[in-house]
Amino acid sequence: MDPAGTNTNLHSVKEKTKAKQRYLKKKKERRKLKPKQRSDDKQDKEKNDEDVMEVDIEEANTTTPSDNQKNPRKRTLAEAEVTVDDEEMIEIEEPLARSRTPELQGALPSFPLPALPDAPSKSLLAFQGLDQALVGAELVSPSTILPIPTEKDDGGTRLSERMRKRLRDLGITELFAVQTALLPFLLPEDEQAKGLYLPFSPPRDVCVSAPTGSGKTLAYVLPIIEALSSRIVTRLRALIVLPTRDLVAQVRETIETLSKGTKLKIGTATGQHSFAHEQSQLIQDQTSDLLGGSSKIDILICTPGRLIDHITGTPNFSLQHLRFLVIDEADRLLAQSFQDWLSQVLAATRPHSKNLSERPPSTAMGEILGALGSYPLNNIVPDGIAPAFLHRLVTPTNSFFLEPKSFSCQKLLFSATLTRDPGKITALELKNPKYFIVQSSGEKKTADSAVLDVVMEKFSMPSTLKEHMIVCSSTQKPLVFFHLVHHFDVKNALVFTKSAESTTRLVRLFDFFESERAKNLGFEPIVVRSYSSDLPVNERKSILEMFKNQRIHILVCSDLISRGIDISHVSHVVSYDVPVDMRKYVHRVGRTARAGRDGDAWTLVEEQEARYFKQMLKGADHFERVKRIRLSEKDLAPLLPHYEVALNQLKDAYSRQS
Structure with a gap:
């Protein structure tokens, strides 16, 4: 190889790479004009890119013929790179640079990401x-x-x-x-x-x-x-x-x-x-x-x-x-x-304005006098309109009529x-x-x-009220109720069910149970009666009087009397069916512990209803007031034989009706 030719090529390489150097210089100037909001990580990355580019240029300037011969591909790329004219290099690289980072004068302002406002409090x-x-x-x-x-x-x-x-x-x-x-x-x-x-x-x-x-x-x-x-x-x-x-x-x-x-x-x-x-x-x-x-x-x-x-x-x-x-x-x-x-x-x-305006004028004064308590005038019969509306009868002639009235x-x-x-x-x-x-x-x-308690429906309860809940299966619920009556001596009690039909069915089952138990054990049966909207008014009144006189020990009813009824001797309230909301619960349990007296409230909760009932109590900030009572099979075993007989009798009674 001709040494002179080699020197000529090296000189050409050094001359051509000056265009690269000018490009990099201009690139640095453009970077200085970029927005200052760039992240530190991006700046570090760009700095590393510059260092790598400078190293490549130095290597290109110091490339020897032997290196080009050893790596023909690298030589070809280098030659292609340095043979690009200065203006062509700038025309190729600058559009790419503009697409990556727009210049300051044409850039859109930077806005923070939208954020949701803080939600207002429940109160x-x-x-x-x-x-x-x-x-x-x-x-x-x-x-x-x-x-x-x-x-x-x-x-x-x-x-x-x-x-x-x-x-x-x-x-x-x-x-x-x-x-x-x-x-x-x-x-x-x-x-x-x-x-x-x-x-x-x-x-x-x-x-x-x-x-x-x-x-x-x-x-x-x-x-x-x-x-x-x-x-x-x-x-x-x-x-x-x-x-x-x-x-x-x-x-x-x-x-x-x-x-x-x-x-x-x-x-x-x-x-x-x-x-x-x-x-x-x-x-x-x-x-x-x-x-x-x-x-x-x-x-x-x-x-x-x-x-x-x-x-x-x-x-x-x-x-x-x-x-x-x-x-x-x-x-x-x-x-x-x-x-x-x-x-x-x-x-x-x-009174309707139309009727007042159509009233005959001859009776107006009589109506006024009658309303004020005076006697009829000239045989005009007053009809006693309320004093607040007298000014609407006649044209005011006295300051009394002109004064605003409510x-x-x-x-x-x-x-x-x-x-x-x-x-x-x-x-x-x-x-x-x-x-x-x-x-x-x-x-x-x-x-x-x-x-806030009133608005958020955190209801007030009497301080003398004790509240309990028992979770059980739906098949065991009647038996749990019978255990509650006999083990906890639940008498003088109101028992609430979800419907009049449920009331009738529970009373019939309880009657069969008490008859069977009295026949085998010789106990005096507990008297239970139903009280629902299906009964005539006179019969309901008679039943309520018997309950007040304690000739009926337990009154099973729907929510008909869950509001307002005051029976002084009620010492227990049983929600046989879970109330649908907290308001019904409040009014049910409010039938006991009245006027400073003691009282107990019991709620029988089926297993599939337990989660809903607990959430209802927690929503009213009342869960801690209700004590849970757990019953085992051993607790219910003594009543099971009588219950099974009563259940069969109830099935027979309903099958005969159908």
């Missing part, structure tokens, strides 16, 4: 949409009591001497927490605020959340009787709406007992009697068209369905004179949409599980409502935490 979500008055609710300790004094001073009860004496005669010597809070609020000391009608300073509405058995019925019955005792003319001034007929009968009995000697007239409307019979008991005059209505009673206790029947179908049935509108078991009643009963009741509290009806809502639905509360059209909450016992809570 914040629970309070959204609620009346702000609920946040300022008055907290009442369940241990608060107020003795009823024997002297003339009312002792802070605001009750009249006659009422205090009546309560003592009935064995009631002290007021419970909910009563001590409500009586001073509903019976103010100001004599002017005690009037029947307060058109210029209407009273505030009241919402009460308190445990079952805490005395809510007495809390509204006492103020109603005290306020209406001074009435002269009979008008329908108190309306009490309840969910069931049995509860209506119980409240009527309470009012009749406490109002003895006041001449107040009490009526009921439940559908137990014919519609015509109820009309004759409620309305004085059904033939005339009277704007003020016509009433034979001062207090009406009713169910919502029958109430709507009278509003729409009974002439001269009017609610415009109402002073009190009580909705007991409010959560259940507000959940009922039957005939849109609530809006119809609120509309009935006001309806004097005061709404009182009571429930152990007060509704938290803002829409339903809004539908009540509450006036500056005042909330009272009886907090759960055994814990010191702030007002905010107590309100």
Whole structure:
């Protein structure tokens, strides 16, 4: 090989690689102009790439002919690389560089990745949409009591001497927490605020959340009787709406007992009697068209369905004179949409504007005088329109008619599980409502935490209530119930099932079991009866009386009487079928441990229901209160022979029926 030719080639290589060096120099300058947000890892990688490239260039500059001869492929690549013109090299490499890292002037700004906002707390979500008055609710300790004094001073009860004496005669010597809070609020000391009608300073509405058995019925019955005792003319001034007929009968009995000697007239409307019979008991005059209505009673206790029947179908049935509108078991009643009963009741509290405007002018003054208690003028018969609506009859000529007036009806809502639905509360059209909450016992809570418990449906329970649960298979559940009755002496008990059919079947099986056991062991059988909506009203009333007199030891029923019914001697409540939600559980167990008495609640939970039941309790922060009792086969063995005989007898009885 010609040495001169070799030198010429080496010189050419050195000259050609200068283009590479210029390219790398420009590449470094472009890198300096790149955004500074590059990661450190990427910078390190690019630096390593530069070092490798420089090493390759040096190797190319120092390549000897012998090396090219040893590695022809490498030589060919090197020659191809160095024979590229400077401009061609830049044109090839620069588009690639631009595609990898755009220059600063044409680059888009860098934005952080989107992130989800923090979710609001459950407590914040629970309070959204609620009346702000609920946040300022008055907290009442369940241990608060107020003795009823024997002297003339009312002792802070605001009750009249006659009422205090009546309560003592009935064995009631002290007021419970909910009563001590409500009586001073509903019976103010100001004599002017005690009037029947307060058109210029209407009273505030009241919402009460308190445990079952805490005395809510007495809390509204006492103020109603005290306020209406001074009435002269009979008008329908108190309306009490309840969910069931049995509860209506119980409240009527309470009012009749406490109002003895006041001449107040009490009526009921439940559908137990014919519609015509109820009309004759409620309305004085059904033939005339009277704007003020016509009433034979001062207090009406009713169910919502029958109430709507009278509003729409009974002439001269009017609610415009109402002073009190009580909705007991409010959560259940507000959940009922039957005939849109609530809006119809609120509309009935006001006389229709059309009827007022069409009234003949000649009778206007007579109606005013009649409403104000004066005598008829020029043989004009007044029809007693409520004072709050007098200004709508005639053209105002006196400042009395020009002064703004409001309806004097005061709404009182009571429930152990007060509704938290803002829409339903809004539908009540509450006036500056005042909330009272009886907090759960055994814990010191702030007002905010107590309100949160109500809103989040963490229900209050009586402190004297003991709660138990037994998990068993579905086939063993009747046997477990029989063991519960005999081993734990469960008598004076209410047993709740899921349906009227389940009630009948369980009672028949228990009767067969008790007969077999009494025949073999000589024990006196336990008397068990069913109580469900399938029974006639008179029979249900008779059974309830026998249970109250303890001639029936166990009453098996559906959820018909799980709300409000007060039977003083009930010491046990058994949920034979698991309640479908926490509200039903609260109202079931609330039939015992009432008015400070002790009580036990038992729930029989089938194995496939255990998870749901535990989650329900945990969701209400109540799981720790319920003690689990475990039973073994050994515990149930003594009752098994009698149970098998009773089960066969039940199968035979049903097969004969079919």
